[in-house]
Amino acid sequence: xxxxxxxxxxxxxxxxxxxxxxxxxxxxxxxxxxxxxxxxxxxxxxxxxxxxxxxxxxxxxxxxxxxxxxxxxxxxxxxxxxxxxxxxxxxxxxxxxxxxxxxxxxxxxxxxxxx
Amino acid sequence: xxxxxxxxxxxxxxxxxxxxxxxxxxxxxxxxxxxxxxxxxxxxxxxxxxxxxxxxxxxxxxxxxxxxxxxxxxxxxxxxxxxxxxxxxxxxxxxxxxxxxxxxxxxxxxxxxxx
Numbered sequence: 001x002x003x004x005x006x007x008x009x010x011x012x013x014x015x016x017x018x019x020x021x022x023x024x025x026x027x028x029x030x031x032x033x034x035x036x037x038x039x040x041x042x043x044x045x046x047x048x049x050x051x052x053x054x055x056x057x058x059x060x061x062x063x064x065x066x067x068x069x070x071x072x073x074x075x076x077x078x079x080x081x082x083x084x085x086x087x088x089x090x091x092x093x094x095x096x097x098x099x100x101x102x103x104x105x106x107x108x109x110x111x112x113x114x115x
Numbered sequence: 116x117x118x119x120x121x122x123x124x125x126x127x128x129x130x131x132x133x134x135x136x137x138x139x140x141x142x143x144x145x146x147x148x149x150x151x152x153x154x155x156x157x158x159x160x161x162x163x164x165x166x167x168x169x170x171x172x173x174x175x176x177x178x179x180x181x182x183x184x185x186x187x188x189x190x191x192x193x194x195x196x197x198x199x200x201x202x203x204x205x206x207x208x209x210x211x212x213x214x215x216x217x218x219x220x221x222x223x224x225x226x227x228x229x230x
Contacts, residue, residue: 033216042221042223043159058217100211103164
């Protein structure tokens with residue numbers, strides 16, 4: 001167990017509905033990342049936080065996606081008006097430190113299916 | 116933006132065979148390089164990383180990787196694979212010294228080891 005928890009493990013929703021995922025990182029980790037992975041692809045960066053500040057967002061992240069980390073601990077990722085193309089595994093990771101070579105600890109992910 | 120290419124989609128080996136998985140990246144500046152592994156039913160975890168110094172890095176479970184700057188490569192090797200090495204392997208790169216903490220992954224190589 002890496003210590004990064006994601007909830008729910010699976011989410012099935014209808015197109016047009018809003019969904020929210022939660023990530024609880026390892027408690028002392030200052031950085032938190034969201035990635036998305038589709039079948040046959042590697043994880044794709046979405047956004048990251050340093051403490052409560054969202055410092056970077058992928059250009060691929062549409063305005064239907066929003067993420068928060070209000071107290072620098074857990075984070076939520078919300079997708080509004082879901083589309084079938086949003087179906088993917090959403091991965092959360094956390095790390096400790098401020099260097100580029102820090103090890104990321106990944107959670108098991110939330111599998112989203114949009115019908 | 117940087118990109119990562121992994122040459123093999125699926126590799127099938129018999130136990131005790133030697134392994135080499137190719138990885139090339141596109142960014143010309145200073146980089147940090149990683150191999151992550153995902154065992155069946157488990158989360159992504161770090162296998163090894165390179166950020167400076169000796170270009171031959173050793174990781175867990177007998178894996179090693181060699182950074183060849185002139186070839187923009189970071190190939191993963193293991194002299195003798197075991198059935199328990201069956202997993203998906205992802206190469207990843209991050210630009211060092213840039214303002215971004217975006218880790219870019221390759222598409223992954225699935226390794227199947229036959230007992």
